[in-house]
Amino acid sequence: MPDTTSLNHPAQRAFNPYTENGGTILAIAGADFSVIAGDTRQSEGYSIQTRYAPKVFQLTDRAVLAVNGFAADGNMFVKKVKQRLEWYRHAHSKDMPLRAIARLIQTMLYARRFFPYYVYNILGGIEEDGTGAVYSFDPVGSYEREACRAAGAAQSLVQPFLDNQIYFKNQRPAPNTSHPAHLPLQTVLSIVIDSFTGATERHIEVGDGLEMYVVLAKGRGLHGLEGVRGVQELTATDDGQRVFVVRRELKKD
C-alpha cells in the first residue's frame, strides 16, 4: 500500500534558522579578579568566514560577557543586554551589579524558551563584595556561579584541562601541603593562553586570535598584569574596578 502521508505532503526541506559559527570561550575567577577570554575566528562548516570577529564584550567596568554559538543570535543578544544595561543606568545612575546582570541574562534567555538564542554565555567580572565571579549559562537560561568554565567548539578539550589545573582534579597535594583556593593572576593568564594554544592545535574551528579581558577588583593593584605584553586598559568609569584586554595571535591554519 502506498504511503499516502508522503503524497499529501510533498517532501520539503524546511528553512533552518540556525547555524554554528565555531570558536571557543572561557572564563576563570580569581579571589579579586576575573579573566574572560575567547578566540576571534568565525567559521561555518569548513570555511573560515573571518579571522577577527570578537566574541567577548565589555558590558560595564565590572562585567564582561563572552558569547559563543550562532553568531547572529550572539550579536543580537549582546546588543539587547547592552541596551537593558543602558536603561538601568538611566534609571538608577549606576551600573548594574554582576549578579543582577546574571539574573537579567537568565530572564532574557528564558523569554525565548521556545525559539531560543542558540548561544552559550559566560559572564565574568567582580561581585559587589569584591570577589571575582564567573556565571555560565545554557541557551535557555539555566545558570550557576562557578570558578571556571569553558564553552563552545573546544569545550570538551579545554574543560578537562581547567578541571585539572584550576580545581586540581586528580591531583594529590604534596605531603603536608594543600591546594591553593585561588590562583594568582599571572598563573591564570598562562593557563588561559595554554588552553587556547592547545585548542587551536587540536580543533579546526579554533584559532587566528585570542582576546583576554581582565577585570580587577576595586583597590587591587596590577599584580600579575605588569609586564604583560600588549595590555590595553578599557576602564570607563571611576568606580574603582578596572578592565583590561590582552590580545594575542593564535595559529591561523
Add this chain to the structure above:
Amino acid sequence: MDHFPTNWGRPRNDAVDVYGTYPIHSRPNNQPKDAFADGVQRTQQPIVTGTSVLAIKYKDGIMMAADNLASYGSLARFKDVQRLHPVGQYTVIGAGGDMSDFQYIQRILEELSIDEMSAQDGHELGPVEIHEYMSQVMYARRSKINPLWNSLIIGGFKDGKRFLSYVDLLGTTYSASTLATGYGSYIALPLLRKAVEGYEDVLTEEQARKILQESMRVLFYRDARSLNKYQIATITAAGVWVSDSLRLETSWNFAEDIRGYGAQTQ
C-alpha cells in the same frame, strides 16, 4: 497587552461577571487577517539565483565583482542581470542567492534612501548604516522563518574610511579585507586572501582589477552556474562607479589533448 476583556477568556463562574463585560459584544477581530493566509508561501528555497560576488580592499577603496547571470536551477536563464547595485553615493551592495529577493531589497533600500533624503537633516547614509540596516532586516526575516534568500556583500567608502562587510539570510555578519559569497568562498577566496591580505594599503586599482579578473576567470572555469560576462564596481573617495559588462577571455585548447580520464591515455 490585549485591552479587550472579551478576548481574555470566560470568567471562571458564568454567574458572576467579574470583568463587567455584559452585554457580550462580538469579539473584535484585531489581528491582521489575510483571506489568502493559507495560500501564502514563504521562500523555502531560492528559484532564480545569482552565484558568487567577490570583493577586496585596495589602496584607494573597495573593488567588487559579480557576473551577469541569473540561473533557473541549472538553466542559464537571464544573462544580463546586474548584481552590483549602488545605494546612495558611498555604497555598493552585491548579491548572490535569490534574485527576486534581491530586487525586493533594492526596492526597500530605494524607499529608505528617499525617506532619508527627504529629512534634509544633513546626514547621508553610508556603508556602515546600510550594512547595519540590512543585517537587521535579514535577521528579522530569518526570525520570522521567512528569510530573504541572499548573501550580500556591502562595500563602501565614506569619510576617508573603507568599509567591507557581509550579511546573509541567517543574519550572520562579518568583515574582512577579502570577502566572497557562494562558490566564490570556496574557489576564489583563497586566491584573494593570498593576493590581498597584508597588501590592502599598497594594491593599486590596476592590480586589484587584475586580481578580481583572474578570480572571476577561475570561477568561470570551475563554477557551472557562472558566466563569462561580469561587472566590476569601485567605491573610492571619488564616489561609486560600476563598469559596463566585461567579457572574460578563456582558452579551451587544452581540451583537445584530453583523452579519456585519469591514467587512460589512448
